[in-house]
Amino acid sequence: MKRWFEPRRLGELAPLPRALVHGALLAWTFVVFFPLYWVLVTSFKEPLQVADGPVFLPFVDFQPSLHAWKYILVETGRDTLRPYLNSMLIASLSTLLAVAIGSMAAYALTRIVYRPSVAAVLLFIASVAAVVALVLGAGLSLGWALPLGAMLFVLGLRPLQRRITARLGNDDILFWMISQRILPPVVSAIPVYVMFQQVHLLDTQFALIVTYMTANLPIVVWLMVDFFDGIPRELEESAALDGASRFRILFDLMLPLARPGLVATTLLVLILSWNEYLLALFLSTANAQTMPLLVAAQNATRGPQWWTMSVLILLMIVPVVVMTLFLQKFIARGLLTGAVKG
Amino acid sequence: MRRPGDDPVSPATVASRIDIRATTPTRSPDANPGSRAADWLDRQAGTIFIAPAVTVVLLFSIFPLLASAWLSLTRFSLQAGGYELSFVGALNYRKLIAGSQQFHLLGTAGEMAAGTWVALVAAHALLAWALLRSLRRRQAYAQAAPRAPQAATAVLTLACGLVAALLSPLGPFAAAAQSARDALDLPWFAWLLIAFAVLVVAAVAARALGAPARISGLVGRQLAGSVWLLVALVAAGTAGGQQGSLLTTLFYVVGGVALQFALGLGLALLCAQPIRGRNLFRLSFFLPLMVTPVGIAYMFRMLADMGVGPFAPVARLLGLGAVTWAQNAWSARWVVLAGDTWQWVPFIFIVLLAAIEGQPRDQLEAAQLDGAPSWRIFRDITWPAIAPTAAAVVLIRLIEAFKIVDLPNVLTNGGPGIATESMTLHAFIDWRSLNLGGSAAVAYLLLLVSTLMAVSFFHFVVRPARGEPAA
Numbered sequence: 034m035k036r037w038f039e040p041r042r043l044g045e046l047a048p049l050p051r052a053l054v055h056g057a058l059l060a061w062t063f064v065v066f067f068p069l070y071w072v073l074v075t076s077f078k079e080p081l082q083v084a085d086g087p088v089f090l091p092f093v094d095f096q097p098s099l100h101a102w103k104y105i106l107v108e109t110g111r112d113t114l115r116p117y118l119n120s121m122l123i124a125s126l127s128t129l130l131a132v133a134i135g136s137m138a139a140y141a142l143t144r145i146v147y148r149p150s151v152a153a154v155l156l157f158i159a160s161v162a163a164v165v166a167l168v169l170g171a172g173l174s175l176g177w178a179l180p181l182g183a184m185l186f187v188l189g190l191r192p193l194q195r196r197i198t199a200r201l202g203n204d205d206i207l208f209w210m211i212s213q214r215i216l217p218p219v220v221s222a223i224p225v226y227v228m229f230q231q232v233h234l235l236d237t238q239f240a241l242i243v244t245y246m247t248a249n250l251p252i253v254v255w256l257m258v259d260f261f262d263g264i265p266r267e268l269e270e271s272a273a274l275d276g277a278s279r280f281r282i283l284f285d286l287m288l289p290l291a292r293p294g295l296v297a298t299t300l301l302v303l304i305l306s307w308n309e310y311l312l313a314l315f316l317s318t319a320n321a322q323t324m325p326l327l328v329a330a331q332n333a334t335r336g337p338q339w340w341t342m343s344v345l346i347l348l349m350i351v352p353v354v355v356m357t358l359f360l361q362k363f364i365a366r367g368l369l370t371g372a373v374k375g
Numbered sequence: 376m377r378r379p380g381d382d383p384v385s386p387a388t389v390a391s392r393i394d395i396r397a398t399t400p401t402r403s404p405d406a407n408p409g410s411r412a413a414d415w416l417d418r419q420a421g422t423i424f425i426a427p428a429v430t431v432v433l434l435f436s437i438f439p440l441l442a443s444a445w446l447s448l449t450r451f452s453l454q455a456g457g458y459e460l461s462f463v464g465a466l467n468y469r470k471l472i473a474g475s476q477q478f479h480l481l482g483t484a485g486e487m488a489a490g491t492w493v494a495l496v497a498a499h500a501l502l503a504w505a506l507l508r509s510l511r512r513r514q515a516y517a518q519a520a521p522r523a524p525q526a527a528t529a530v531l532t533l534a535c536g537l538v539a540a541l542l543s544p545l546g547p548f549a550a551a552a553q554s555a556r557d558a559l560d561l562p563w564f565a566w567l568l569i570a571f572a573v574l575v576v577a578a579v580a581a582r583a584l585g586a587p588a589r590i591s592g593l594v595g596r597q598l599a600g601s602v603w604l605l606v607a608l609v610a611a612g613t614a615g616g617q618q619g620s621l622l623t624t625l626f627y628v629v630g631g632v633a634l635q636f637a638l639g640l641g642l643a644l645l646c647a648q649p650i651r652g653r654n655l656f657r658l659s660f661f662l663p664l665m666v667t668p669v670g671i672a673y674m675f676r677m678l679a680d681m682g683v684g685p686f687a688p689v690a691r692l693l694g695l696g697a698v699t700w701a702q703n704a705w706s707a708r709w710v711v712l713a714g715d716t717w718q719w720v721p722f723i724f725i726v727l728l729a730a731i732e733g734q735p736r737d738q739l740e741a742a743q744l745d746g747a748p749s750w751r752i753f754r755d756i757t758w759p760a761i762a763p764t765a766a767a768v769v770l771i772r773l774i775e776a777f778k779i780v781d782l783p784n785v786l787t788n789g790g791p792g793i794a795t796e797s798m799t800l801h802a803f804i805d806w807r808s809l810n811l812g813g814s815a816a817v818a819y820l821l822l823l824v825s826t827l828m829a830v831s832f833f834h835f836v837v838r839p840a841r842g843e844p845a846a
Contacts, residue, residue: 134431
């Protein structure tokens with residue numbers, strides 16, 4: 034009896050606990066895979082086979098058919114390809130931009146001292162508020178309101194700075210950037226919608242790229258600041274002594290050193306923008322439609338088309354899974370450092 | 376310490392871009408005159424690095440925030456050849472909190488059961504405990520205040536309770552508060568001012584009683600406490616009736632994150648054991664994070680179908696065939712929660728697993744050699760080592776969980792009735808029906824609640840977990 038509870042070797046589990054641990058992990062593996070398996074088999078089912086009740090195993094209790102795959106890839110191939118390319122373009126470009134801009138800012142925030150003055154910040158907010166009030170409240174056109182707001186800012190800056198001399202620091206900038214993530218997208222969705230409508234960029238890939246980039250920028254800054262913080266300063270100090278400019282230090286020294294963090298951040302942001310739904314719903318209709326919208330569109334007038342939907346879900350998972358398999362060893366490390374220091 | 380920039384929505388934090396004085400270490404002018412331009416560029420590096428990020432965030436945060444605030448104060452109506460925005464003051468908010476839209480945001484009142492009273496008292500006790508704990512931490516940190524802060528805590532808690540009861544739109548005290556407000560016949564904002572004055576007075580009194588914190592910090596604590604008590608009152612008032620989108624959202628956030636954390640931590644602890652196939656488990660557990668939320672929503676609709684879904688035979692066997700989860704408010708909410716949990720357990724799992732594996736090995740091995748029971752090893756070694764990470768990852772999840780929209784939208788369309796509507800979905804539905812003002816007001820209230828949650832959690836959980844004092 035005792036041998037069930039005693040480990041055979043040091044650093045190993047006893048047989049019974051090991052069986053329990055394996056059992057629990059396998060149970061969760063089932064929880065993870067069963068929904069995906071169900072999507073996979075549904076993609077091979079005929080509509081009637083779905084409607085008549087559950088059938089589980091292809092070739093055993095139903096005859097699989099490729100009709101849904103054919104429909105998505107061949108018959109409406111062009112309607113699938115466009116959102117797919119849209120999604121790829123939007124997700125990759127917005128991620129690239131967010132990571133580039135965000136890691137530049139993160140590097141600067143860890144190495145350079147900024148002292149923005151409170152007066153300028155307050156005045157800037159007041160100017161924007163004035164522009165908003167002029168456009169929405171007084172019905173002025175943007176072409177008049179913007180110069181007026183700029184004038185208010187430029188003229189008011191010096192007098193106000195003499196009154197209010199307080200200054201903010203790097204931590205404040207960092208906190209402000211990260212706190213943008215608290216902002217629910219639905220708060221800014223309507224104004225952003227109106228903004229793009231005004232410049233006639235609604236339903237373009239550009240609008241979605243810019244919006245996703247902004248939405249994910251806080252995460253990039255948050256994660257990357259901790260990476261740059263962890264890199265010893267001596268390295269770049271000696272590089273600076275050798276005459277390297279800040280740009281060279283960043284691009285040739287720091288970014289390569291922070292590669293694990295860059296990869297993990299990129300992957301996370303890529304997944305987030307690849308899967309995003311709400312903002313795409315607001316900002317695109319046909320031309321810039323992305324894959325999540327196409328998935329949702331399968332629930333059309335004839336009721337949900339489970340088989341085609343399953344095909345689309347699978348098509349969406351594949352590239353992400355392939356990428357994650359290649360990059361998986363970076364992920365845990367990248368997320369960890371970001372989370373520890375917050 | 377609370378710096379001016381600590382509050383995520385205070386205007387002072389927003390925007391820091393202008394007039395950035397970058398103090399780059401200036402290098403001596405290069406001997407080579409040709410590189411003067413490069414030198415100048417290098418001196419501007421500080422601005423160049425940060426300007427794009429700040430500009431982008433400014434453009435997409437300050438302007439939308441202000442425009443949204445303005446929208447929430449207006450009524451949108453379509454006119455011949457265009458639209459009109461007319462200023463209506465706080466009408467949209469008042470409708471949502473006390474008027475015709477109250478049922479949608481807060482819910483409809485029902486009978487109070489005895490259990491609800493117990494829960495209400497427990498909520499109050501919990502608040503008192505949290506306040507006392509934060510004051511104690513502060514005291515230990517400052518090592519200045521000689522008196523124990525119990526009396527101060529009592530005053531603060533009482534003030535929170537008073538303010539919450541006075542302002543409560545629903546719940547056991549709503550009728551009495553309404554008649555009290557009617558008797559004095561002041562405009563609505565006067566009552567907010569009175570409530571604020573009560574909090575300030577209580578803060579001054581608590582300070583006199585030896586609370587080791589600044590007045591502003593005490594008022595901040597009370598503001599948060601009052602709002603949470605208000606939510607508790609609304610929850611108590613609607614427990615027997617129907618819950619609105621606010622409570623549904625909080626259910627998704629609190630219930631969902633708690634469930635995800637428990638599962639994620641458990642799986643991470645199991646996966647950290649020395650067993651075969653760990654890497655395979657780890658990789659497969661990561662999968663759900665990669666599926667688009669819309670896809671997950673449809674997936675769970677297929678799975679939860681009691682007629683033709685995979686669990687239909689099981690349900691029939693148990694005699695549940697006729698039961699449809701979509702008809703009942705709570706079962707529908709739980710299905711939404713299940714979908715959210717399926718997707719987000721991996722995130723917590725992977726971060727906690729990395730933290731567990733990164734804990735100091737020497738203590739762990741010493742304890743194992745001494746034959747300490749595993750629950751004690753967890754309590755005394757593992758948990759203290761991963762607590763900061765755990766707190767941070769829960770904070771991230773809390774922030775993200777407030778944005779839930781795809782799952783309820785697809786899975787139940789917000790139904791039955793409005794039972795599964797999250798606040799984001801509520802705002803979206805209002806937007807679709809061209810009630811732009813109401814939509815913006817809901818979105819703003821969501822911003823308020825989620826900011827409050829993030830700030831409260833940061834001060835009461837994350838900072839203590841890191842060993843820092845509360846503000």
